[in-house]
Amino acid sequence: MITIGDKARDILMFIAAFCWFFVIYASWAGGANKDHQLIYFGLLACAALTVVYYMMGATSNQKLSTSVLVWPILLNGIFQAVAFTIVYNTKGVKADFILGMHPGFFGAMVFFWLGNFVTSTLSYILLFSTKVLPEDEWESFMKEVAGQQKIH
């Protein structure tokens, strides 16, 4: 278990803000100068950003399970990075098809689309009652709010 307390969240939010800044810079400078390598680095920052929010959202009572950190969180970032790398390296290239698809098309569909489904949707289904929202966690939340007036 990894503790994601208030201090850690401060750091993660700072990292997220920095990633957003870099994404804007990469889109701006990379777009204006047609610098595709900088844009590619911006794409990698997007993958990092996904991981940062995932880490904060997947905690339960300030604890993040190590297995959840590996799958789905880090794997999600890795799949995205792989997809962006393939797309960047095969952009505009006439190439042999893989399973009826251009390598860039294949990378986007398999690693980004399918990969993201595996790391967000499939993990959500399989881990819902143990890691996303365990029953005892919700019950203890309900017990805590049962004794208080609704806030307006």
Next chain:
Amino acid sequence: MDEQLIQPTPSIIGFTVFFMLISIAIGWYANKFAKTAEGFFGGTKMFGGLVIGLASCAAVMSAFGFIGGPGLVYKFGFTSIWMTIACGPGFAYGYWVIGKRMRAMAEVTDVATLPDIARVRFQSQTVRGILALGLCLAAIAYLSSQVKGGAKLMNQMLGVSEEAGVVIMFGTTLAYMLVSGMSGSILTDAFQGAVMLCAVLGVVFAFFSMTGGDFSVIQNSPNFGPTFVDGAGAMPFQLVIAFAMIFFIGVMGQPTMLAKMYAVKSHKDLKLAGWLGGVAYGATSLVWILVGYGAIYLVATAQAAPIKDLDKAAFLFVSKTGGVMQALIMAGLLAAIVSTASFFISLASGALTRDLAGAMGHEIAHDRQIIVGRYLQVVVIILCIGFGYWGGRAVAILGTLGWGFFASVTLPTFTMGLLWRRCSREAIIAALAFAVVANIACPILENFKIWRFPFPYYVFTIGGSIIITTVVSFFTSGAAGENMPNELKPIFKL
């Protein structure tokens, strides 16, 4: 009247009439869920995971995905597809990140609208007011930009004039929205989501029958080439950043998603709602992808002449299918428009009735809110139609408010607000003010050719509002940390 690519056959007209009558019947049935303001404006804690999952998919997949998306694929290849392949898995990602916390808010306060949650979290009528104003403005602008698309669709489906098409489409929607508000919207959206999934089956069958799945023809065509089949497409490469990220992370900032998170009856329903919405949306993405590539294939193999109006790409593909298949796909297109429209009508009228008035110190009595809300639904629709038809340049400017605008106001307010105890009231007010001003200023500057970013401006407005929220939160403490009401603290333990 536009060029008639689709002939309104008895089966298309029959499907359309059947679809509209069923929608009205479901909407009226939903009246039993809309007896309170919370039920009418939010459908709060009313529905199971199946309904919410299908409704989320239908509300997020709009006419743009079914008509505009294939047009962009026809013109630019893969680039725009990043939006739709990011969005599907983004559903469950969004539920992972804030689903349980949004649902938990419905246990600590009475929730009917998104600004209700913002007001309670940040203990501020100013936050509530700015958010309500922004949501209302963006919803009306977005709906206005859809009016002509809907008119064109009705023109193709029924062969009626565009004006008559608008009256038929919005009249049908209003017929059930007046009775049941957001509850009606959610329940009819679920039905319309199911119709869209049937259309997907039709599209997949038609695409492979037509093309055999052979993309090499496109790569070797002198009119198209490798950029039309690779993973980046013919648009500038930096757009992949905007589309891949804003539509993956940004899906949890869409009101069409957020409002569903507190509409689930039980916390257990979050599971089905979270995955079904994403999987169903993922299936509907195939319409965007296959219809677009189908249109390219038809032109590349000289089975059809090149088209100039991109919105016609979808109709070109559908025109090459036959009989019932055509009717099925067209019903799916109609479902995509109506489901999104009904949600935004409810969102705008709720924001006006409950939040904008309340934020200005004129809280409308709880038992009168539904009546006022009904009047305002009519006003919203009239505004949208009028603005859509006669708004001229203003529509072109404000019609760009949509996905990016919503994400720039909701990601700081809800994602950061519910994940980070330190997120402060002052920070959110600053971020919302920036987002509203920048999202209106940027398209004006672009439209008048004074200034434009080399990337979609909403990357700047979303990133800017998040950076502002982060920085200001480090130096202010209103409704943050220990200054947060005790009633909210259990949510941060989830």
